[in-house]
Amino acid sequence: MPASVSESAREAALENVAIWNLRQGTLVRMLVPPTSSEGRAPAEVTQLAAAPASPHIAAGHSDGTIRIWNVDTGDCEVTWTGHKRAVTALRYNRSGAMLASGSQDTDIILWDVMGETGLFRLRGHTAEVTDLAFVERCSVLVSGSKDGYVRAWDLGTQHCFQTALGAQGEVWSLDVHPSEQQLAVGGVSAQVHLFRIGGDTSVAGQAEISVQDTQTKEVLQAEGSVARQAPERVALLRYSPSGHLLACQSAGKALELFRLRSEKEARKHVQRRKKRKQDKASEGDAQQNGAAAKEADTAGDSVLASDLLAPLQVLRAKAKIKAFTFAKKTGKDSTAAVTLALSNNVIESWTVTEEEAKRLRAVEAPGHRSGIRALALSSDDAVLLSAAAGAVKLWNPTSGACLRTIETGQGLCALFAPGNRHAVVGTKEGNLQILDIGASDVSNTIAAHTGPVWSVVALPDGSGFVSCSADHDVKFWEWEVTTEAPAAGAAAGPGARRLSARHVRTLKMADDVLCARISPDGRLLAVSLLDSTIQVFFMDTLKFFLSLYGHKLPVLSMDISSDSTLLISGSADKNIKIWGLDFGDCHRSIFAHSDSIMQVAFVPDTHYAFTVGKDGLVKYWDADRWELLLTLEGHKAEVWCLAVSRGGDMVATAGADRSLRVWQRTEEPFFVEEEKEKRLESLFEADLEEAAAPRQAGPEEQLPGQVGPVLAGRQTLEVLSGAESIVDALELAAAEAERQRVIAEEAAAAGTSGKAPPANPLLLGRSVEEYVLETVRRVRPGDLEQALLVLPFSDALRLLQYLCSWLAAGTQVELVSRCAALLVRLHHAQLLATPAARAPLIRLRQLLRDRTRALKDTLGFNAAAIAHLQRSLKERQQSAMA
Template identity: 50%
Template structure:
């Protein structure tokens, strides 16, 4: 009989306010602040609740933040999504990725329109120009590219940046464009929305204009008007205009945020005139002194063009310095209060959010969200004996959680915690710190009640006795110490007392006691594991095999097995009787940080720096599950007393709970899933042209990529076509038989068609394909099957069902197989009939939509007229407004006044 196991799935994520890699955005009203939890976010500029989030696997999900549901998933990028931006109407979404591609998505149709290729490195930011239907993108390759969305081509490449470009933005009027890079300056450009094709000779197309810093071409959309020297030399991480376009925020990859004021056209013109006037005066003075032999003459200064430059537009308003590094910021779109020029929200590196009010010269903190999680890595995770409490520790605090509700119960300031446990009764917790102390925390009072100078080095590990009498600590000072609990009679507080000390030759990295308190396992820095008898501290076994030190280990509940996880990426399973190595498993792609048995079983969980959590069977030495959710190194692991859930803590500051479900799984199924994942990762580039064949000015490609879902969609369409064809042949044969024999047997339809007609069954298979995967699915459809599919399009259009889907399928098939269709004589009747049918079907749908829009407009006009009539009637009657309700004598006086 095949053995089955119960699956573990992620149940909760807590302790995270904002992830270091994500950005923050206000909603359109300015009342909600959206923070990314380990993902990128893009705010929709309209008054809607939809938010786009980009993930590390390249997928983009559209979320409804009010319902809390995922509306759609867009699959196209092969690398992590690094940039997202909506256009003003919210109908288009542009995304950039580490795979150097830019994809423009149709949000309404939930499909990719096209991809733009030309950048040679990661795309860092994108922004739409609504007036000219253009898109501007920046990359780490130091180039800014302007794309025409109609022709899907690059029309301008902006050069001149000496370092990587990290952020770009456009003001609301689309008159100015600004870039933030590794350069010590902010580059400011004027946007020419009226740029048209110029008659430039062919040999001058690629000449560089040193004054503009751009490449001459047929269009000049961006024109450089100068650079502004920043007050900080670190690279710019984010640069943004506010909603009104009067402020610019420049945030560096550090603790500084610079706020610049943007002058309007009138102020910029006045500054320009004053600047030119001062130049003329200086030139006149210089010519008088030198007799026109040195410096510019007044005629040369007068002949200069009166153009606005960057110093006329931008002016440094103030510099905000934070205590912690700033990861991202955003301006509030709501109107500023009196005495304020705006509000700004910042996501900090220490897992906190802060909102500041901006005045002319100062900034004051308005709100702060910092209570939920740790300010740095979660290095310790430990459950109480009954698994009702969870203790986590970081560099400066210990937090007590309810693991079921994810609520933070207590926060206590401590030293840098590296290990810990709960004392019996769950009223106190012991924390081993980096400084070598053991700190006793009173959970009820939420305070550190005692600090014991226990070791001279970091306390890397603590292991409790099963009877609750004490614990063992291992430290970098080569000591393993045994401690007993005691209560101080004077203060009635818990204390600890050192009873025995075991001196080792190397640093102690981990200690572990067996369940029967018979054996003590000690992991040393020399990559060996030594086992001692607890009662006599006599040496029992020495385990050799790891190439690097074992960072975590655990003994099974029955005392039969010892599992160790090492920095050499391996897990070894040892027998406790003779110290023989049962199996060595290559477990993780990086160091194994912690391993732990599920109580009363031989199942093992392991975590590592490769961000993975793995589930093993120590009897069969099989990998059961791989749980992937963390975005950084996983430092710690805790398994509940019944094995019904586990808790992991990570460098990404998140704490995740994984629950055991009632869903069984089999090893063969999991192996097949892992193979499918590997196959999915190794698929081709989804129709993209090779990077070495990309022209200098950029090119367009197919949006989307091949995945296992698209392959499954193609298989389902082909299967539906075959079943429909065979069913149609059976129907034709039955009709012929019925003509010859009127009393023949009744036709029995195929059960697999679910009671539908053949064409309806094919339409169901096509409509079940995800819109973002439809193009890739049709690309993989063979030509003969494409011809069969086109034969059904006319019937679907005439029925008026799913006209938009049918038109999209027809257009895609014509684009993909244009040459073969043009040279195939048998396809001409289908194309001819399809042309007229598509035109009639689209026109009918257009008329219906127009009629509905006109009816809605008529209703709106009627409602406005009714309101106007009511207002006029109210004015003619002269009815007074109802008096407010007032109690007592005031009410009588007011009523008499109203009567008078």
């Protein structure tokens, strides 16, 4: 969800976070996450949350990663890996020191923003967590889930003490009023449910609270529901910062605004409702009149949810609303200002008054509004054409700038004409649209087919092209230039000349034609049919030559190598097959993707090939050795099309995520064995997470809010590598200490004890203590807990000895204190049963107390100094004004 601050908006842009200036409509900064150490591309951003009164913003990703960005500097300051699946909810507390995250893995994690670490994990929901909200006056976290329940969690005892039925079916969003007296919940029903928040004292202050205790104090008390106008489910609920408005975003194009009545207005509304009931009851006979009057007296005095909320305005956008946020009001008469993020890549600013809702401005990115179905590169690789529903766009593939936009039909395939000044696009309506690139217009539209045009391919001599369609026809076209007659009343002279195409001949097929390719030598024509076969014909006579059988599902794409000897086909059965065009034999069948293969293409003058599929991957193959060379990750949805440059040093891909990605060959060499090792490491990490995942309890076993001592982080390859580096450092330190002891004994025996031993180059010029401390410091704070958990107990005991020496020297007191607390908590039972641990623990207790007290005194002194400076500055300002 984009968070609005003054005149800027922040929104998710696939794996990046874009910051826009709404008034100028310009991109201020793009926050790009770094590539992982394993070379994997960052995952898509699924949630955003802005820290209050801070330039930081939290971004949750589809792989469970959470990153904290500094908007002013553009730096990623913190990276957490705690969830196993996509992050679906993020919420800061009021001070911004704590962040709560929910995920599709049904877990809730509390993160310490200042300490850059996870605090604990809450488990109790049985479906995806959809929203979170803090109630700080009673130290409670409220969560909503698709399991239909709203749970209240005590952050002190880390358990769920109340479960309420939030809505009929699934709970999709909730929010707490800024006064923390009211909770709004929305789900799949046509109502917004309200709860009153009780509990003036902290529930965490109770001595013991049992999960099954029926006497537990209820914090959430149902107040009723308010009807909505939109028929779709609730997507997002948020109170305005002032608390006067409640905005309800539906899953469609509507955003409903409700005004919260004051207590006095609510009472007046109750009295009017009571009077209407009494007037209605007086119309019946005497007996019914008395019963209705009695009912009005008993039920009419209570304040209902409809008395608290009054409909204000309904904002209707032109596309589906993906997210919204309240912005700073722009005028004195406006009631509120709202920023919308739409599904067609548009950000809109609205101002709302009592009378109307008006759109002020919009930020439209130059990209497509729907999935990209076709790509084509010009012969000089200087222009990239992309076709989608309603528009064709021309791009500079080097800079990424959008050069032109031409409105067309729903393009399915595209091709540049010779000279690169025109292009032909095949549409879903069956038309061939010839585009004049210089004029940015459609110069000619030919009703070529009665079904969708699935493929267009140029003739090798450049004289024309071939189109194939779902109407079972393969048609041959020749380029021609037509001259239009002058318009009536215009001066006599030559008419405008336009490029067109003339139909030459037709090849009738028995089924839908999905793809057509012509061998570069102009000898053969290959067409793939809906019956999963590939038919090969001679180009000159259209006489049948070969029939290629083998695919179990239709072949969606194919290509022929530059030497006209190999044909590669990609099918919906997830396999690619490499065929020889001399005898039609299948050289190899390879299981290439985990979903349908949408397009394949040879690199010119080679037997290397690229494939893209619905699994979102781009793969690079060696068709001679039949092995995978590279796997390119980056797309966040299905990849539908690709285009390879003439030199083979650049490939462009696009698909359902509406992004165009250009991949360029680098000078850095790669080795096939290393790529295989990376793939094996990714599989190992997936198996590691699966093995570490706890067994899910069944409905009869799982108690509401059942929580154990669950750590916030999760084991990853980075965690294991951090633990291994600590173990290696401890072993090196032990070996170095033994080496120095042996050298000292030999020097004492030789009578040269005053000579310093030679330095160990592995320590990089540091002492043993400094080397181990630097190794521990390099582990990310979010991974330190899991890394220490992986350590063997013997290494943990050795690390305790170093903690004492570091505290005695007064270096890295905060890090050392955190390590000490983690080691004692993780290995508490073994430490109590180990006599050798008694001495370092006693020493550690005194050192920790002294060092932390000194830090506390320093912080108190600094806080007092800052308060003194603030008072002095305030006094100077007052004296200057006087």
